[in-house]
Amino acid sequence: MSDAETLFERIIAGEIPSDKVYEDATTYAFRDIAPQARVHVLVVPKKRYRNLAELASGDPQLLADVASTARKVAEIEGIAESGYRVVFNTDGDAGQTVFHVHAHVLGGEQLGHFGR
Numbered sequence: 001m002s003d004a005e006t007l008f009e010r011i012i013a014g015e016i017p018s019d020k021v022y023e024d025a026t027t028y029a030f031r032d033i034a035p036q037a038r039v040h041v042l043v044v045p046k047k048r049y050r051n052l053a054e055l056a057s058g059d060p061q062l063l064a065d066v067a068s069t070a071r072k073v074a075e076i077e078g079i080a081e082s083g084y085r086v087v088f089n090t091d092g093d094a095g096q097t098v099f100h101v102h103a104h105v106l107g108g109e110q111l112g113h114f115g116r
């Protein structure tokens, strides 16, 4: 496995420090090292799937857990009412760099349009 595949497994294991926001039996949420908004938290399933499509077909319940944790993160961060964005970058054109599926939870300010 490449470094980009193992990075989040090492963060979940505590081998690489992270700023944890929330953890339960199946998911781990921590602040992005290069935040793109005032709130920018990554939600990662503890079991590694490469991307959203593989997670959705491989373990739909775990995908539901990731969605539920994204909601919990929004509540913890105080942005559940003001609004927030959940993003799964998938492969090349989307710029995915870590091939362990993760949701970006972004908010805490008015976000710009996305896309090009």
Ligand code: 5GP
Pocket (backbone or CB within 6 Å): 007, 016, 018, 019, 030, 031, 032, 033, 034, 035, 042, 088, 089, 095, 096, 097, 098, 099
């Ligand atoms: P992707 O580009 O794959 O959708 O998102 C990967 C995210 O992981 C990026 O937003 C990047 O800033 C974040 N990231 C990369 N390395 C680390 C790290 O070591 N710690 C933390 N907290 N975030 C990281």
